[in-house]
Amino acid sequence: MPMARADGPLQKQVVDAAPRRPSAIQDLKPVTNAGEKVLEFDWPMLEIGTGEYEEGPTGVTVFRFGKKVLGVVDVRGGAPGTLNTDYLRLGYERPSVDAVVFSGGSTYGLECAPSVATAMKDDNIRDGFWRNMAGVVGAIVYDFGERRLNDVYPDKKLAQAALRAARPGKFPLGAHGAGRFTRSGGFFGCAAYSGQGGAFRQIGKIKVAAFVVVNSGGVVTDRDGEIVAGYRDPTWPQSWRAADLLASVPTGRKFASSGTPEGGDNMNTTISLVVTNLKLANAELQRLAVQVHMSMGRALQPFATVDDGDVLYAVSTGEVGDDPMARGTFPFDLGGGLSIGDLSVIASELMWDAILASVPEQPQAVGPALNGQPQAKELEAFAGSYEFSPFVTLQICRKDDRLFALATGERPAYAIGKQKPVELEPIAAGQFMVPGRYPLTLKFEGPDRLIVNPGHWQQIGRRS
Structure with a gap:
């Protein structure tokens, strides 16, 4: 491993390393809020912005809140990449989150979350006082390797462009934002193109939304157990469902009958966010996060493997409802007959809807159709x-x-x-x-x- 050593009184640093490759990422132009298929909903408190580099392609998705909100995190995968999530595990009741940032670019994409924070300071939304500092958390997905022919990653410029383009009530679906070049089904070599999905529901004054960037090792599965997308191995029976693939392990894990390395790209992560406007205590919000995250194993099979970095954030904007601290530590009734269990089931079903909404139309192979051979x-x-x-x-x-x-x-x-x-x-x-x-x-x-x-x-x- 290259080492730096001190030479003489000037402490001159000498590094034995290969020459650096030039990078042209500084010349790339951000594309913001791209996408023809958009989830629309009424929630002024929640603004969403996406940024993409077409040259990757890769991208970032920023969820910005109109005020500081209460947030928690639940980590299930064996290879997570996150920023500032430890603070959310401490159980404080004081709202501290300004934004949640999802990004491609693996660990390099973690640059995006602090870049959103500094943009909020530069734009005079936050400052340097302790209780007014920008609170931004984030998670990344792996979109490098055999699926892409370059290492372009979402950087500070792209993240800040996405923040400044954020708008309420609009969320691009499919292969956009952080889901610009994600895949699903790598566990079985299915190599389906994936993306980001969202779903929203309102019950009286209570609003619940679920957002997800699917980059899962498991196959996306609908409520009938059917595999939603993926390039099947020719040896698999056409009638096979997700349950049949799971039952066939290990023989069913044929990554690529054609011998291409593309199907063996099994570095995966699904990152997700649940938001409700209902006032919840930290313990209530944490149980919501846990139940929703565990429920995702129905839609993504298998889920939370050693190669997945699955992370879910849950946020309460606290716009409606009574003070949760007045209800006691573990209340069951949130008002109007709605329990935390009911809310968790509703959010879990929304998350399944969001996962299904993340799947874009898959490219199809085109057979030879040219009249006559080229000269x-x-x-x-x-x-x-x-x-x-x-x-x-x-x-x-x-x-x-x-x-x-x-x-x-x-x-x-x-x-x-x-x-x-x-x-x-x-x-x-x-x-x-x-x-x-x-x-x-x-x-x-x-x-x-x-x-x-x-x-x-x-x-x-x-x-x-």
Whole structure:
């Protein structure tokens, strides 16, 4: 491991390390509040902003409250990544949370939560006095590895743009915000695209909302036990449900019949938030968090594994209801005949709805449909080296009237490995596919761009 050593009276530091790779993340432009499918609800106290870097793609989701609110946390997964959650475990009754931040970028994305806090200070919303300091908590999901061809991460600029774009009552669904490049079903190699979901319900004056970023190892499961999304192994019976997959362990855990590494991406986390406007004591709010979090094992199977970093925050904005401290430590009646058990069941069902709402439309493989093979002259124009990042490069070469691709950087590019060239099958003018369990499409755009999986999850390489 590189070590720093002190030399002479000036304590000069010498670090033996490889040269740093240049990063262009400072040049990226934030895209805020993107998404055509949006959950809309009436709750002025709760504002939500999302930010995305299309070049990743990756993103961040910021939940901002109109005043400091009471918050708790429940951690179930074996690999969580969080910021400031220990404070929420101390059981204080004083509201202290201004915002909850969800981010991609794994541990690098933890930069987003303190960046939201400093933005609140810079914008004169909070200051340096102890009781008026910004209280921001956050959690991250892993969206690197074999699913992406670069290491772009959500940074300070993106997080602050999302905060400043926050708006009440609107939450983009699907692959947006922190769910911009999430997946589900890695435990079984299903590699389904996922995203963020939300659900809302109002009972009289009481409001409850559930929000989730699904990046689970388990498969998303509906209330009939059906697998909602995922690229099945061809050997699995089409009738198999989530229960059948679980019963088949370990033989059912066939990551990829085609041998691609993409399906084995099993670094996962589901991060979630439950919000109610009802005044709750810390103990009541904690029981709500625990019950809702445990209930998510119905919708995500399996859930809270050693490879999942599952974290749930629960927040009470305290806008309606009596003072919970006057009800005693463990009341059962919250008013109007509603018990904490009832509230927890309602929130649990909402969370299941939110998980189902997180699933975007899945890309489908396109079979060869080109009339006639491209000529050698056409293919020659595509030949060259295309760089996607400092560690992923695709070498495209022509052999007679066929086109081949080989990964020549440090890492493979999905089904295109480093050992043997893979033939690209033409499907349209300038477009090719690689057959396999997971859709893989390549589109040559202009003289210098190669797009892998064109569309919402595309990765762009440039001729070097």
